Amino acid sequence: MENGMTLQPASDHLTSPRASLSHVGVLVPWANTVVEAELPDWGRGRTVWHYARLVPAHGGTALDEDFLSGLIDAVPEALHQLSRLSLGRVYLACTSAAFTQLGRLAEVTTGAPVRVVSAFEAILAQLRAHGMRRIALVTPYPAEVTEVEVIQFAERGVLVTGSASLGLADGYAEVTLNQQAALVDQLGKEAVRQADAIVLSCTGWPTRAAIKMLRRRLGRLVTSSNAAIALHALGSAREPHR
Template sequence: MSTLPYTLDPDDPSAVPMGLIVLQTDETIEPEFRSLFIDDKSPLYVSRIPSGAEVNTDTLAQMETDLPAAADLLPKARPYRVVGYGCTSASSVIGSDRVEQMVMQTCNTATVTNPLRAASACARHLGVSKFALLSPYIEEVNTPLRRAFAEQGISMDVFGTFGESEEAKVVRISTDSVVDAAVRLGRDSTVDAVFLSCTNLRTLTAIPRIEAQIGKPVLSSNQSLAWHMKQLNVSQN
């Protein structure tokens, strides 16, 4: 065997990596992020966090304990400008500030966001605050979610749910079902936007269809998170 010489390429200082912590049960966020980040040259590194097959407040709260270990699995060669935690409902149960604290215990990142924090920032950017909420969750999960948005100045008095707690079913809810439900909610005259909650709910192709029918902005967990991560990545330059 011969030991051969080599050189090292320098890192591109304009392409600082971003991190993403994805639920073990999530089958949607990575495919949707491939489309949402297709023109972004910053590498996106992904770690997984244990999550229950059923979505309830107990399984969501458990992720607070597991966040440092999941963040610790992201590559460490370079610091991050932003790490995203891909769970809307858990962020409402744990709290955005606490999520950030737990991630920063083991990951060198300037900031941390999640779909709740991201959607709130997106709403402020668009100047909308009265949302119709469409979620797949059971009511014990919907209640803290709506409360958390209210604390950000976003009302969700109009809301509907598919009432499904099993993640394997949530990811397979049809796009037509999402569109039909969101249009029904979004046509309410008291709302000025729609939020499609859950990173595991397939929403990317549904958004333009809904907007075309109701003439109002439509945000989703994944779309909002991707937008906010890009904004934070640029602002940290």
């Protein structure tokens, strides 16, 4: 990433035995195989990740209304799984569930003993920290879900200069680097030129290679849901536990 926000694998950052470790929880959709693969490499050896899985009651994996609402309904039980741990934060590692179910998420996390931060919030925090108000957005989601995200960004003062989506309801872990590059090409040169950053929304598709490639190619900050969670956790490591 640009502007001092480069994320490196933990093996590239040897920390002293005295370095403070931050213990954080992560709520992961039950079919997501990418979150646990990406976060440790981006944790710089300073974050310990503790996972609980979100299982929607209907038992599906395709991204639709029942799935998204089912993930949010599963949050209290997942928080209970982590309740005996001393955690600085808990992250909801499903971007789309957060921005499509904002009211319900606030309802189920009210009174939680630890702050719950969604991947969507983590992206917004990263953008705000660096004064970035214009983004180009790419997602694997169905088009209508991407449209909701564009609106939610706009309501928080972030203009989406262009968006592109794969239109997929499932199978995000199988998305290739070439598919991601093609999505960015669909945005058009003007949308990319106007954007302060490129956002790869969704915790379920692999983004480490895409971030590195696109940053080099576009000369823009490039971030993703998982990268934003990792950066947020690194920042909160210096804050007292709540």
